[in-house]
Amino acid sequence: MTAADESTSANAPEESAAHPRFAEALRELGLGDLIPRVRRFPDATRTAAEAAAAVGCELSQICKSLIFAADGVPVLVLMDGASRVDVELVRRELGAAKVTRAKVELVRETTGYAIGGVPPFGHRSKTRVLADRSLLDHDTVWAAAGTPYAVFPMDPKTLIAHAGGTLVDVREQSR
Numbered sequence: 197m198t199a200a201d202e203s204t205s206a207n208a209p210e211e212s213a214a215h216p217r218f219a220e221a222l223r224e225l226g227l228g229d230l231i232p233r234v235r236r237f238p239d240a241t242r243t244a245a246e247a248a249a250a251v252g253c254e255l256s257q258i259c260k261s262l263i264f265a266a267d268g269v270p271v272l273v274l275m276d277g278a279s280r281v282d283v284e285l286v287r288r289e290l291g292a293a294k295v296t297r298a299k300v301e302l303v304r305e306t307t308g309y310a311i312g313g314v315p316p317f318g319h320r321s322k323t324r325v326l327a328d329r330s331l332l333d334h335d336t337v338w339a340a341a342g343t344p345y346a347v348f349p350m351d352p353k354t355l356i357a358h359a360g361g362t363l364v365d366v367r368e369q370s371r
Contacts, residue, residue, distance in 0.1 A: 215342025217308055221318025225358055234341045234348045242312030242344040244277030251338050251347060254278070258347075259331055259339040259355060261314040263303045263323075266292035270306040274316050274327040274361055276337070281328075282368040289326060289364050312344035317359040327352075327361030 213236035214222070222230050241247035244258040251257075258277030263270055264286060271290060273281050287295040303311050308320035316325075316339045331337055331352040338347045339355060356363065 218342030263298040280368040285366040325361040
């Protein structure tokens with residue numbers, strides 16, 4: 197076994213918490229040091245509420261990665277876990293005629309991940325990214341690491357930058 201093989205096998209348990217494609221994306225972005233910080237839970241963290249309970253953080257500290265279809269074109273919206281996306285605000289922001297939640301197949305095809313595990317970056321295809329300003333209310337947010345059982349922490353400005361996100365206000369306001 198070579199030193200490179202030993203290094204790879206020594207790191208394997210740490211990498212198993214994140215989806216392999218997401219772990220590779222982290223390395224490609226120079227964020228390999230984040231891989232050991234990915235936390236895997238025995239119960240699903242598919243929803244923001246499940247993730248917040250597992251991590252032990254506020255619901256708003258969860259970063260949801262939601263795929264919408266704007267005139268049929270996928271767009272990723274990053275939203276804090278305590279808020280809902282106002283589809284009309286997304287439509288206006290994009291200048292689209294119609295914006296809808298993406299179907300399961302489009303999410304998987306666009307990102308390479310299943311709903312409930314979509315990370316904010318490291319997707320199969322490049323998409324436009326809108327990030328709601330509410331994410332900046334925290335020093336650290338937690339986002340999916342490619343599976344419905346794993347999340348990782350990151351400061352929101354860095355997360356938005358790596359996602360290539362445009363800062364917007366697309367949070368549904370309470371009536």
